[in-house]
Amino acid sequence: MSTRRAFITNTGKAMVAGGLVTFAENGDSNMLENKFIHHVYFWLQNEKSKEDRAMLIEGLKKLSKVKTIKTFHIGQPADTKRDVIDSSYAVSWFTIFDNAADQQSYQTDPIHLKFVEEYSHLWSKVVVYDTVDVK
């Protein structure tokens, strides 16, 4: 669809063409449902390098162009401090897909392969959490 339009139905489902936005149909409009969440945390090889961090962020911006990504967020640790909070990572890469197949296709998308090829030397560790709705 070339134009961006919003639709909303009386079931509480909102859709924005070209974007994401599906709310639950159980009446709880704040609940994400029927989504595949792929959340990645990166630790840098050169922990203190602002240049490397900027380069990784630049790479993630390119990566965000993969068509099956419905929503993304490029983040850094918040200022919160508690024992249970892990704020040791450098960059967070949060993505939402419509389903597992879309995430799988993202893994082998040329844009993703190029991202790994060009930027993977920057990180020392990466942790991925793939999440689907509880059943």
Add this chain to the structure above:
Amino acid sequence: MSTRRAFITNTGKAMVAGGLVTFAENGDSNMLENKFIHHVYFWLQNEKSKEDRAMLIEGLKKLSKVKTIKTFHIGQPADTKRDVIDSSYAVSWFTIFDNAADQQSYQTDPIHLKFVEEYSHLWSKVVVYDTVDVK
């Protein structure tokens, strides 16, 4: 607002009253921006107890009523398997807030305090990643 309506502007910003949905204003409609992401992973004390898992999910559904939560998702590990993927957790609790203050107020919200009181015996480990936009 008692009725749910969708608005969309030519800057690519969509709002749904009562829900969340703010897209970036930089023309990239899929990018979450100006958000505080609070993502929690729970490991159960009784790893194999379906009852305990169901109880925790029930608790999170109650927790989702905290007013400052703009979007949430209750998840479980997807079927994906790679070395970098951590699929050892039992339940994922993903939330979006408008800002750090809203997340801070959630921490001391009576609903949250009650959740911790009633359900914390269920988990053996919890890992939290708090994330804001990269600067």
